[in-house]
Amino acid sequence: MERSTVKANLYSFNTHTVKEKFYPFRVSEDYLSYYFESRSEERTIHKAIELVKIDENTYNLALGDLGDDGSLNDSVVSNNGDMHKVLATVSQIIVTFFGMYRDRRIYFTGSSPSRTRLYRLILSREQANWSEIFEIKGILKGEPFNYQSGVDYEAFVITHKNRDYETKDEKGRYP
């Protein structure tokens, strides 16, 4: 299998904002498909993220587990005891995406109201960590607002605050 590597150098990306270790992940050549493994002593869960363009500058983020048939779904609550590490991995993947797709936006929501509520609780709890890196708006009643804890948003839109970074491949090219 032919593989190449890239190294993303992020200026002003303070290490204090990334307290959790994250899983190594693989990415497709177009930087829209990602794969990593959530590991515990009991099991390994195959996880994937797919980003699909939904308007000129916005991509929908779908996160889920890979089923036995190889398809992506998020109908199962994994409960693998590593939620923080999974979230840290998702955060790294989002940063990697923004490294390749500058000035774009990521839209995401849960597949059910309860899942969206869970994402909102996680965002509120982790706000001190992500607020230095990302700007997140919550969509409510047909309008996006700057994210605030305790508001029952229908969906979320992420942009990267720090666009002053570069992503190069091993030959120093900007893809």
Add this chain to the structure above:
Amino acid sequence: MKPKTKKEDTLDLPRVTVDPNLKSHANDPFVVRKVEEAKRVLATLKKPLSEYYK
């Protein structure tokens, strides 16, 4: 001008592995459904999403 960044403040990301054979799930039913829902929500916004970022 790019701000100088102290070495200890710069996150040194691990090397991200690019896998040309990584399967896209863009056409999986779950992803297609999510994309359709997202487009529906964006269509209900009072003005295009990009207008909120100007």
